[in-house]
Amino acid sequence: MRRNTVFATVLATVLILGMVEARPKKVHQGVKKRSVDLNEVYSMIGQSRLPKEIRPLSYYLELQPFIKEGTFKGRVKIGITWVDTTDRITLNVHPNLQISHSDVRVTQLAPSKPEEAKNSSIHGVNVARTERHAKRPWYIIHLEQMLKAGSSCEVDITFSGNMTVNATEGLFRNRYTDSSGQQHLFVATYLRPNHAHKLFPCFDEPAYKATFQLSVTRPKGYTARSNTRVRKTEEAPGDSDTVWDHFEVTPEMSSYQLALVISDFESIKPSIPVNEKDGTNLDINIWSRKEYLETLKAVPDKIVAIVNYYQEYFNCSIILPKLDIMAIPMYSTSKPSDSWGLIFFKESELSNDGFWHIAHEIVFQWIGQLRTPFWWSDAPLNEALNSYLTSMATLEISPDELEGKWPMNALYSLYYEFGKRFPFSRVNGIRQDATASKTELIFRMFNYTLGKDVVQRSVRKFIRDQWEENSKTFFADDIFTYLNNAANESGKLMEGLTLNDIAATWITRDRLPLVTVTRDYETGNVTFSQEVYLRDRPQDPVERGKYSWDIPIVMVTQDKLDFSETTPKLWLSKDGDRQVTIKDVTKEDSFIIVNPEEIGMFPVNYDSCNWKMLAEFLQGPEREKIPVLSRAKLLHDAWNLAYAGDLCAAVALNMTLFMKNEKSHVVWEPVFAMIYHIGRQIEGSYVYLKFEAYVRTLLKPIYQIVGETPQQGEPSWKTHLRGLTKNFLCRAGYEPCVQEAREQYKKWMVNEEPDAGNPVANEFLCPVFKWGTNDEWEFGLKRVINFPQNCLERKQYERTYLLKTLAGCPKDASKIEKLLVETVLGTNSNFTDADIHLIFSTLTGSATGYTTLFNFLADYWDMIKLKFKDKKHLWDGIVNSATSSFNTQEGYDMVSELYVSRQGEFETADTIIEKALKSIQEETQWSEKNLPVIDAWLKEHLPKEDLDAIEAANATTTPTPPALAG
Known part of the structure; x- marks a missing residue:
């Protein structure tokens, strides 16, 4: 799945380098390929825009791809209307698209109103000259006369160009090889975000929506698929091996949504129908090279499940009667192409077992295609909303797929990055991903605080209203306006607040808040205060008070552990007092939990008494009455607050005592981050050996539960948890792990040709170099020195990894x-x-x-x-x-x-x-x-035997694992 998060990569780095690396990066929910490439989108926000005097109404596009030659020619007739008086027509045309002045014709059309059409006639408009803009991909047609607002013309242009063969953009050509060694050519389009003008002259901006009627030639024996169905097929005049396919007219759509593939792919259909919606049953076909269809046999029914969910959620079909899903071989782009009615995937992405990735592309059929961002600056909101809706769909259709990673991984990385002294100071490129993650989680926060029904109702109205009113593009703020209206109708929003303002504050600031909860057990009052969350030092008091947010305060009490009630008890206001006091909501001997389930993006600190009650309850028999996300949050908040200096370290340590009985991998995730960060903070001190001993005590029980040996078909979370646990135990000197690593390493040392290759898995190197002998370490050094150069069998990254472990472990x-x-x-x-x-x-x-x-x-x-x-x-x-x-x-x-x-x-x-x-x-x-x-x-x-072992280890000069006895 997604983006890039810090927390997940901290753990991955630890697995890979044995905690050699010090700087984690961002990943979100694994690896996420996005329909909207935010880095490309942000680079286009300041792009020069076409003049606004005219706009397109329709395109009639003829394309003749010459597949073997890698060229194409075409003709486009664009129906345009004048919004204001002008004597020029400006189109987007790529410099490599060939057009001659004589191939451009402009014809004035009769007015659409009958009373005006009676006294008018269709006639040509003289073209004075044409020019290409020197710095912009503009093709300007200068007319000999001014045309007034309301005028309509048809621009007729013949053009030619070359297919792209070394990249996936514009009209590209590629090939695949079947099992017999025969090569098969195919061509396809990748026009997003603004590559349509590489294929044909157009208004290549998302706000310019128009109908498209496509006609294309193809070889007999091949199939052409586009956004709509084929209306008619006829033989090409003078060429018995070629036919013309004429497609049905599309609804109004942006130029980048046009899609085409010409191939010899074959298709399979679902075994179950799509539910009827808007009077139609969507016709779904899955296409791929013939030999790959068996791999995709489970995909059609999976797509039906996704489409049925979205149709019900939106109460709307995709409007088009068919949806083609293509598995494209040799597909080099990092982003699927989710054009309206036709989606391209890499083969491996489509055959993946999960639902999330496919659902993420399909949701764009509604919000992205049916409704389209007005400009590139509105696209990140589209991406964030759709990512949220995808996660909701996946949780509904395949509850175990996300394995508890969402939203925790995204939140942990946001806390880490926004708690720095200088967020994004090292890797500015992740700012866009972090902003998208925040926006996605804002929708999640509203889903909790307003209610799922309110959010769903607003999204439905957002789609339906704009379609019916023929306004098929949207601005980023529109969705929050719809949410706000639905919230006001339901009475679930505090007076004086608007969701637009709330969302803007959270999205635009490179900070997150910290909420501190202080209970006065004598007066029965509880006070909530907010300040900027800072994790790194030094912590400037001025920076702490720099911002404030509108923060929903949702509470759960020990005497009523009801985590389904998520209506805020109050809102901390960005415009009001930073501190609000109310009457306590429970008895003095009962704890409270604020922001359960990570409803909002903020950590919570409590007074020491409330922390004590939480720690004691979590060690008791009823701890699972607190759901896993809330247990994970309590542990994560405690340790990050201790790291920041806002909470006593002993209180945070108390919050780990319940882990001896904890089996949920979701709750274990923040433990490894705690070990990593606190361990680095205290390494080299007189405390560190005791801390390592505690790590061994903490992790050995869960390691025994997950088992040392992977089982066939086990869930990925179990494999992941085993790997992390083993790695951290090795790091802490767990003797069985160290012994296994040394035994594996010995196989390399006795190899007659040790420089021919490394037979030892990377996971074993760091324990050997940390706890092993000088001879073992020097053997590794020789392998770096003698590493063969210009050897195809050995890769440079092997040497780099070995050098890093030799230095860092x-x-x-x-x-x-x-x-x-x-x-x-x-x-x-x-x-x-x-x-x-x-x-x-x-x-x-x-x-x-x-x-x-x-x-x-x-x-x-x-x-x-x-x-x-x-x-x-x-x-x-x-x-x-x-x-x-x-x-x-x-x-x-x-x-x-x-x-x-x-x-x-x-x-x-x-x-x-x-x-x-x-x-x-x-x-x-x-x-x-x-x-x-x-x-x-x-x-x-710590047990006395551990303390005695540590004392003995401190008396020696050679580092030895204190736990060699077990």
Whole structure:
């Protein structure tokens, strides 16, 4: 499924690199291919738009593709009307589309009103000249006379061009090879978002809707499919091997919605009919190359289930009588083409077991095709609404498919990104995806707070009204207007609020709120306050109060654990007081849960007493009365608030005690993020070995439940949970895991040709390099040094991965120092500047790594400066990596002493170390406050044998897993 989220990729990174990497990225619900490519859409928002004096009414388009030659020619007749007086016609035409002046004719049409038509006649309009705009894909037809508003003309243009053969856009040609080795050519269109003008002259903007009547030639034995059915087929004059297919006229649609495929594909139909809607039964056909049809045999009935759901939800058909779904071989685009009545998929995407991806493309038949965004700036709202509707459809049709990942993965990544000091400072490209995710979750929030029926009623009216009123495009704000009207009719919106304003505030700000709930158990009052949620340090108090939101406060109480009642008790207003006090809603010995099920995009903090009651209840026999999403939220909020410094670490640790009985993978997901982030924060401190021991205690029970060995046909969540659990246990020194890794690694060490290939799975490398011997680590180093160059059997990423694990995994500083001496000070030409930079950045992922790098910089200062004299990027890189990750007073003193002793020698890195010192001061405050608390809690809750093992491990110089006894 979707987009890119931080939380999911943190976990994936940990699996891949054994937690070597320090910077997670964004993914949303797995991998999501979108009909609307938001990056392309955002780049087009400022695109120059056509003049508004004229608009199209109809297209009659003839196309003659010459498939073997890879060329085409065509003729288009565009019926246009004048909105204002002008003597020019401006169309979108790609520079590679060939048109000559003599191939352009303009004919004035009779007025449509009978009384005006009596005194008029059809006559030609002289074309003075034509020109192509120098900087824009515009073709301008200059007329010899001015035409007034209300005039109508037909523009007749003959054109020719070349098919696209190296990309999937415009009219493209491709081929596939069958099992006998025979090649089959086919052609198809990919016209979105604005590639129609590569195929024919047109008004290539979404707001210009018109009818299309397409006629196309094809070889006999091939099939042509388009948006509508074939009305008539006839032989091409003078060519017995070619026929003309004439398609039915389409409803009004945008130019990019036109679609065509000419192929020898074959089709299958569903075994069950589509429910009748609007007096028709939609005719569905699934097309692919003949040999792939068996793979798609389950797809037709799946599509019927999806269409039936959407028809019922929207109370509307797609208007067209048929829907063709194509599995396109060798389809190189990352986005399916969901044109009206004809959808193209990659073969693997269509044959996928799930519903989500297919449902996501089909929903655009209603909101996207039937109703179309007016301009590209309105398309992201379309994408967000449809993603929300897709998730709702999937939960209804295939409840287990999302496996609890939605909406939690999206929310976790938003909390992570928007809680940074500078959101999107590293990867600006994910801003659009994050905005789309927020918008999608706003629809989910309204679905809870207003009610599913209100949202459904507004969406139905949104589609029906505009279609019946012949206004088939929409602006981004329109859907919220419809929602607002439905909410007002239902009486479910607080007076003074509008959904348009509420949504705009959430969408446009690169921040999210934190709601703090404080109960006064003596007076019986409860106070709600809001401020900006900041997770990273330093936390500027001014920034905390910079924004406010309209926030729905939904509450559940211990004495009435009813999670179906989601009407807000109140709204915190962005325009009112930041703090609101009401009478408490339950008894003083009962907890409350605010924002259950993550209804809104905000974490919640409570007073210590309420947290204590929550922790105790979750350890009791009735904990499953709190649904999994709410259990996951409580755990996730507690740990992120502790990381931010807003909650006592002991309170957050108490919230993990119930996990010994927890079996839901949804609730376990935030645990791994907690281990990763808190572990990095305290690594290298006197607390860390105890924390690792607690991680082993926490994870061993769930690892035993999921089992060490994958079972055939097991759900993907189980495979995912097993992989995460095993990886984190390995990281924490779980002896069975370390032993297995070393046994697997030994197979490589005894191989007679170790440089011919790596027989060891990546998951085993990091445990070996962390807990194994020097000989095992040095064997890995030799494999990097001796890695064969220009060898087709070995890929460069294998070497890169091995180098990252060699640097990022060891706990033994001597291994890291040897690597640094070899790569930075050595003369081995096998290590490039890119390798060195990779090692520096990787070492920031562990306390052993950045501390060793710092000592290496201090000890070999002069040699390193000389080595990097002409390589400022490496000099800046080593200073940054060696100084920026410390988080204790001891680390601050080390960096400060180096700064003072080498004053004036840092050159370009001077500002880097100054910034690092400021950051360390902030992190030191967190460590001084929280490390003693964490240490005391762990001493109280760890078994005595673990504490004794840790004490013994601290007395040795060689790192050994404290849990070697089991």
